[in-house]
Amino acid sequence: MNTLQATRLVAAREIKVKLRDKTFLYSTLIFLLLAVVATVAPAMLNSGPSTVAVTAAGAEPLRAAGLDVMLVADDGAAEQAVRDGDADAAVVTGPVVVADERAPDDVVTALSAAPQVELLDPDAVDPLVAYLVPFAFAFVFFFMSQTFGMQIAQSVTEEKQTRIVEILVAAVPARALLAGKILAAGALALGQIALIAATALIGMRLTGGGDLLGLIAPAVGWFVPYFLCGFLLLAAMWAAAGALVNRQEDIAGASMPVQLAVMAPFFAVVFLNDNAGAMRILSYLPFSSPTAMPVRLFTGDAAAWEPIVSLALLLLTAAGFLLAGARIYEGSLLRTNGRTSVRAAWRQREPIG
Amino acid sequence: MTSVLRLDGVDRSFGDRQVLKDVSFDVTAGRMTGFVGGNGAGKTTTMRIILGVLAPDAGQVTWRGRPLAREARARFGYMPEERGLYPKMTPREQVVHLGRLYGLDAAGARRRTDALLERVGLGERADDLLETLSLGNQQRAQIAAALVHDPEVLILDEPFSGLDPLAVDMVVAVLRERAAAGAPVLFSSHQLDVVERLCDDLVLIAAGTIRAAGAREELRSAYTRPRFSLVVDGDAGWLRDQPGVRLVDLDGARAVFDLDPPADDQSVLRAALARGPVRAFGPVTPSLAEIFREVNQ
Numbered sequence: 001m002n003t004l005q006a007t008r009l010v011a012a013r014e015i016k017v018k019l020r021d022k023t024f025l026y027s028t029l030i031f032l033l034l035a036v037v038a039t040v041a042p043a044m045l046n047s048g049p050s051t052v053a054v055t056a057a058g059a060e061p062l063r064a065a066g067l068d069v070m071l072v073a074d075d076g077a078a079e080q081a082v083r084d085g086d087a088d089a090a091v092v093t094g095p096v097v098v099a100d101e102r103a104p105d106d107v108v109t110a111l112s113a114a115p116q117v118e119l120l121d122p123d124a125v126d127p128l129v130a131y132l133v134p135f136a137f138a139f140v141f142f143f144m145s146q147t148f149g150m151q152i153a154q155s156v157t158e159e160k161q162t163r164i165v166e167i168l169v170a171a172v173p174a175r176a177l178l179a180g181k182i183l184a185a186g187a188l189a190l191g192q193i194a195l196i197a198a199t200a201l202i203g204m205r206l207t208g209g210g211d212l213l214g215l216i217a218p219a220v221g222w223f224v225p226y227f228l229c230g231f232l233l234l235a236a237m238w239a240a241a242g243a244l245v246n247r248q249e250d251i252a253g254a255s256m257p258v259q260l261a262v263m264a265p266f267f268a269v270v271f272l273n274d275n276a277g278a279m280r281i282l283s284y285l286p287f288s289s290p291t292a293m294p295v296r297l298f299t300g301d302a303a304a305w306e307p308i309v310s311l312a313l314l315l316l317t318a319a320g321f322l323l324a325g326a327r328i329y330e331g332s333l334l335r336t337n338g339r340t341s342v343r344a345a346w347r348q349r350e351p352i353g
Numbered sequence: 354m355t356s357v358l359r360l361d362g363v364d365r366s367f368g369d370r371q372v373l374k375d376v377s378f379d380v381t382a383g384r385m386t387g388f389v390g391g392n393g394a395g396k397t398t399t400m401r402i403i404l405g406v407l408a409p410d411a412g413q414v415t416w417r418g419r420p421l422a423r424e425a426r427a428r429f430g431y432m433p434e435e436r437g438l439y440p441k442m443t444p445r446e447q448v449v450h451l452g453r454l455y456g457l458d459a460a461g462a463r464r465r466t467d468a469l470l471e472r473v474g475l476g477e478r479a480d481d482l483l484e485t486l487s488l489g490n491q492q493r494a495q496i497a498a499a500l501v502h503d504p505e506v507l508i509l510d511e512p513f514s515g516l517d518p519l520a521v522d523m524v525v526a527v528l529r530e531r532a533a534a535g536a537p538v539l540f541s542s543h544q545l546d547v548v549e550r551l552c553d554d555l556v557l558i559a560a561g562t563i564r565a566a567g568a569r570e571e572l573r574s575a576y577t578r579p580r581f582s583l584v585v586d587g588d589a590g591w592l593r594d595q596p597g598v599r600l601v602d603l604d605g606a607r608a609v610f611d612l613d614p615p616a617d618d619q620s621v622l623r624a625a626l627a628r629g630p631v632r633a634f635g636p637v638t639p640s641l642a643e644i645f646r647e648v649n650q
Contacts, residue, residue: 006454009450009453010453010454013450016442017439017442020441021441143372158439158440162437162438162439162440163433163435163436163437164438164439165437166401166406166433166435166436166437167431167432167437167451167498167499168454169406170404170405170406170426170429170431171427171451171454171455173423173514245524334401334406334407350522
């Protein structure tokens, strides 16, 4: 049994158990429902073109605008059709648009002459989208690294708490246990993101919202490697935090530094996303770069070389944290009396690796 | 016999507290070795060092004459004192999983698991989640987990604690099978009567040092003092005045006494017969508990 085979077995077990976990299944289901609702609901609420009551003389421009035209004998009948609720609006001589409570935009537009529009900066992102997309990136990273990081910590602590870890480390290198857990959590996180993203994309395609996809695709392409490296960095910390304690109840306390490392960059990106200077710094700092750099790429602020440098920086940091996390993990795995200090775990030198 | 697990001069400290001092003993193939010691004497630390889970500060563990490496340890079966398996998995799943971690292929692990769960009497509950099983049944699953890869050496920390008498018999039978098949079996226990009934060899540890080690009968005779028990009709109080006799216990007609040389037991017997009928007379062999108490002083 080499480390690689052992890692695969450990990861397979983690995934198998998680896929049976009802909480995990239900939360995934709820995310999928949210994705469907968020993409399909706006189209469902938009009830289609208005029905317009009009005499044959005025019908042509309305028909050309794709409105549902209802031919009536005269202006009086047209107004009556609106009163009766048979039509959303009526167009009477003038032309005058008659409606119940609100002016129907599509009818007004059909009868108006649009002025010529000339955009000076046609690539500029819609300000609402420009605000929402960074938030979505930051939120996905924040939420996933928190949820699946906690899963790693819980799985580590469970093995310590039930003492099965003693059998496990006698059978396989501790490193294989750690690698298997991180691998499984990463695969589950990516799988869940992919499933939700696919659902949202199908929803957008069905309802004709596909243009946003083309807009965010390049930033999404960078988001994946950033997500993976950032996840690795945090996963190592979560595993170490889980190994320091003996009971599930104590994880919250031991993982405070990790939670801070997840939360601080999240809020920094959310609150500072329109401050170019701050975002430049955040997009290089290893903990915030997984969210800040894709945002800068999305808004077009970053030069082509910038994500490469920042990603390399993140990868190096992740590697360093992984080594440190593995050492703490191995050093505290068999200390079953009370909480282990990072210092004690660091100094432990058992041959369980 | 050449297949010997040997500990040689093993030291181990935690911080500035030394828990093992120069621990040396052998566990011989085909024999059950009982490892006896009080709480905190160093049993679990010793076993963890054998399993390679802890490192010794000094000394070494050898198996068949060679220092123990991870590959050889993968052929060890281990049952830690503090039991534990995954609560959210069934016995069958976890025994298969552990079998695969020990290097069995999927089919082999499943085959061994089915046979073992049947053997330990868990066949019907094999597909229930572990957390729904009684403690006794969880223990049975634990035994199966330690045996799934058909280990060459068995190291069991308190294998009988928490077991009902039927389960103890089952475990004893399984361990005997292993020993008969040529595996060295090292087990610790607080239940000295079980150890006494079961083991071929004994290792006694106290405060981190080995106080006695060897075949059970040899140890017993080594610790046998010239102690006798006597049952007569009437009162045995006259023994007090007998030369060389030191009374240990006197209860009317029953007495237990030690003899200081050069006094000999036959002259005491003759003296007793001269006073009336003797109902019982004989040497007292020390129980393991008594030896244990003595080495702990």
